[in-house]
Amino acid sequence: MKKAIIIGAGPAGVTAAYELLKQSKEYEVLVLEESQEIGGISRTVRYNGNRMDIGGHRFFSKDDRVTRWWDQIMPLQGKPSYDDKVLGRSVPLKKGGPDPEKEDLVMLTRNRVSRIYYKKKFFDYPIKLNAKLFLNMGFADTVVAGCSYLKTAVVKKPVDSLENFYINSFGRKLYSMFFEGYTEKLWGRHPREIAPDWGAQRTKGLSIMGILKDNLVKLLPAKQDKKHVQTSLIEEFNYPKYGPGQLWETAAAEVERMGGEIRKGCKVTKINTEGNRVESLVYVCDGQEVTVEGDVFISSMPVKDLVAGMNDVPKDKAEIAAGLPYRDFVTVGLLVKKLNLKNETKLKTLNNIVPDCWIYVQDTGVKLGRIQIFNNWSPYMVAEPEKTVWIGLEYFCSEGDKYWKLSEEKWVKYATAELLKMGVISSESDVLDSHRERVKKAYPAYFDTYEHMDDLIDYLNHFGNLYCVGRNGQHRYNNMDHSMATSFEVVGNILSGREDKKNIWSVNTEKEYHEEKK
Known part of the structure; x- marks a missing residue:
């Protein structure tokens, strides 16, 4: 039996493992995950009965392969969710689908609302003229x-x-x-x-x-098309009852059920190559170095770290990889009594809070980049959704800088002070609980040596049994569905014997908006 070694248990890694096991009986599959969590940046963090979605993840895609895959793992709701019932809200229901009030493996249908908050006014996001x-x-x-x-x-x-x-x-x-x-x-x-x-x-x-x-001729209030303003806010997406990590944990369990192995706490440090092939890799687990050989290697680890661990890399290629930039971020979760933001839309919400999943903060007077309102992603993300509002404040920084090094206590004080400055909350006493999460290499960036990325891709492609997938694996600002699609392509290539990898690197290279389905 052949052996496939997959680096990383995020969306790309789990998808690759699942598809390889489902489509073929020829491969033994081993997944190595550095952290103790499944889902990568798409994981769900549990804290004191509340859940945090790291970065926010809408389950919506133009790729029908992806939507079918999600539905296999977690079917769409067949009955109203808690807030649907309380508010008398009508949502699409799947005949025979699970009841989210009674079952956990269920995908909810949610309103997609994200707006910009600028000078205490809401604007559509993306900007609509x-x-x-x-x-x-x-x-x-x-x-x-x-x-x-x-x-x-x-x-x-x-x-x-x-x-x-x-x-x-x-x-x-x-x-x-x-x-x-x-x-x-x-x-x-x-x-x-x-x-x-x-x-x-x-x-x-x-x-x-x-x-x-x-x-320009419709600027007087009497001329405002209120119906258009309201409906322009509404788009729908699907979302797991307990956040994105629930889906990836469920899929990972399926990988193990089909015979795959997932080892957590295993950091890959070396990739041993010979000629145009990868022969083995080395990972560290509990302080011990372990070498494993394989027939195919699928990597979702950052390209920067992948190349740094390879032997005999030409100097120019090593310099490109070493210079690839990333942006890290910190999420501060705050459980608050209420928000001083008025719901002036016609969308119904529990306690009539604003309906946004994300609020983008454009004001340069604060460092805060985005506010997530977890109540609106799913009422099941919040222990008491009718009594409290559970929000995530997202800050962009660089690993090792002064913001990255701030203690959790200082981060909570800092974030609370910015909400007070913006008028989003009234008092420090409004904050009932808090939690901070730090995320490394959340966003691959398009500057510095990125302009030479094609040269690095050509180098990596000459290793016939090495495949790069996912956001960090390809150093591309991919959404979750694009990361999955790279793994679909890889598994197709492996099983068909296709040597050309152009299809893998071509995922999400179109110049149209990520979430616009035609």
Whole structure:
């Protein structure tokens, strides 16, 4: 029997293991996971009866293979969830599907609401160039934004940076309001230092010209199309009852049921190559080095660390890998009595809290990047969803910097102070409980040596039995479904004998928005 060794038990690693075992009886599968958790950045953290989704994960995809896979692991609800029942809310139900009030292995249907909070007003995210945007901005800023775009429309800037991409798309005024400061928060670099690749996938390729013409004449409150404003907020996605980690823990259990082995607390440190093949790898577990040989190796570990552990790497390729940048982040969970944010939408929520899953914080006066409201992801994420609000405050930083090193106590004080400054809560006494999580290499970044990534890909591809999958495995800002799709492609290649890996690296290279299904 052949042996497949998979590095990492996140979405890409678990998917690869599951598919290889399901589709073939020829492979013994071993998964090595550095942490003690399943799911990687898609794990669910449990704390005092409440649950945290690290980074936020919507289960929505354009790829039907992915949606079918999710449904096999965790079927869609057939009965209303707790908040659906309390609010009399109508959601799609699957005939014969599980009842979330009685069963745990169930996927819920949720409202997709994410907005930007800027100068104490809500704007759609991604930015939509509609009447509400300009009403919130006010007449003066709208005129400036319109003139700014018209100026840019005459003379386009070369699209050689993320800054110029945004300015060409929206004009300098909207860029300075909604993109410049937040991008610098997220990446720790000014947009002029970042390649434009990332922007095209996050703005739906919007063009301002026609929309400005349509909306500049609709700025008086009496002319606001309220029906359009409300419905524009509503999209749906699926979500496991107890968060994303529940799905990956369930899938991992299936991997083990099918005969696969998952070893936790095992950090891969060396990859031994000979010629154009990987022969074995070394991992450390409980302080002991262990060497394992294999026939195929599937890696979702950061490319930077993968190449650093390989022998005989050419100097130029080693330098590319060593220079690949990442952004780390900290999530501070706060259990609060209430939020001072008014629900002015028509969406029903428990205690009438704002309906957002995420709130993006564009104000540069605070370091806070996003607020997650876990009550809105699933009422089962919160021990007492009708009495408390469980939120996650997301801060972007770099491993080893002063923010990364802050103690949990100082982080809670810092985050609480920023919420008070923003007026989101009224008093420190509103905070009932707290928990902090730190996440390494959460976001692969597109600057520094990333411009030479294609050279590194060519080098890695010459190892015929090595496959790179997932967000960190490919150093690509993938969503969860894209990470899974890379593993589908890898398993297909292994079982069909396909040597060319172009299909694996081509997942999520289209320039359209990640979540737009046609």
